[in-house]
Amino acid sequence: MVETKKKQGRSLDKVYVWPYLIRIEAICAIICMLVLTVWSITIDAPLEESANPTKTPNPSKAPWYFLGLQEMLVYFDPWIAGVVLPVFIIIGLMVIPYIDINPKGNGYYTFNERPFAISTFLFGFLVLWIALIILGVFFRGPGWNLFWPWQYWDPHKVVALVNVDLSEKFGIRSYLLASIFGGLVVVGYYVVGTAAFFFLWRNSFKEMGFNRIGVTSFLFLTMMALVIKVFLRLLFNIKYVWVTPWFNI
């Protein structure tokens, strides 16, 4: 209560924008322009040889800000990594204000009052976006193989492809059975995960409602599915979890 009053007192304390804010903005703008100008004088924008459709560079990298998504191409087919994931990221970001109805932490820094929201966002932003971009820029070389930044980029480096589908690990040889098995695993993951969310948040069901918990759990489980697939690939060489005649996951 005392804390709230203190905060209230602080926000009522108003100060003239001219000169106090304009001064900060002007200094900030001058510093940015100085840095940008010096940077642009000293470091030239890259310009390679003329575009040549018959000469594919190895590796071909997307612009650096998309390298997190390109990294996902290792673990998922293009329709997931290149289309579904970006759409989910954009929609997922947009729905944040509508699924996070925790009234606390509005307008000030706090972790303790909203631990789930902040840890989920920071995990997605720092690990799944920023760290994967750093990995893509500095650690991926020819053939999209992993190299240390100081290592020679050997274009003939051979990495054995020993990936198998999850169903084969369980000894399922028939394609039909493998499809059914994979479907059960993927659908089961979402069903069990969603049920767990509803169980854990059963006390706030009244305020949040079915839709909010449903959307939150779906987005959270999808984000975690990326991590699970990465670990399945790196530790157990799993190629696909679910194979069907139309798509593979």
Added chain:
Amino acid sequence: MDKKKEKQKLEIISFLKGVQKQILESQVWKSMFRHSYADTPRNRILMIAGNIWLHIHPAKLARHAYRFKFTWCMGGITFLMFLVTVVTGVVLMFYYRPVGEYAYADMKYLEFDVPFGMIMRNMHRWAAHAMVITVWLHMLRVFMTGSYKPPREFNWVVGVILLTLTLLLSFTGYLLPWDQLAMWAVTVGTNMASATPLLGHEGPFAEFVGVNSRYDARSALLGGSLVGPPALLRFYVLHCIFIPLAAGALMILHFWRIRRDGGISGPL
């Protein structure tokens, strides 16, 4: 000797003051600026309210809103970087032709022959990269302060669209140098469109829709089945006209809604 210098100094000062008075009291000056510069509360408010560029701000703000620690200045820096790319981009447009035969030669022309051509191109590119980073940091700051919470939910949605447009602006500009880096980065990026479910020829369920490599989501983007001159022209038009106009309109909405939604967020 000293006295003479002192006198000269005073004469110069009184002359300059006279010039200042002449200017400040002229009809031309008064028609542009309706308040004096004297440091009074009224003038402090008029400096903001009477200036089209500054009236985006309120006349007074809560003290916490000034703290660099609170805002990181990132939204403002993003806007500044956008303005830099607009100004340098217009200069580059004087010299650059988005045609397969000319584009790369025009880049070389800009680099070696055009006065200040290289620094214009450098500033355009680095400001664009900086804008991508600052817009991410702006989003991080807005999230960490919970500023998307009511009543600012919709402005966060507008912000997410602006973030997407920033990436698209940068991506469409990436092709324009028409060098190997540009062509293959955009090839990698746009290949994803061919994997769109239903609409891309390599995507799931494409066989039920009947799209092919010359008629699907990617070919609509590229104007062909590979990154060629039609793609260059399309990306140029998107980069210089369509996306900047869309982003500009949304920026107006974004800035306006900050004020409409109660100004910058703060502890209630």
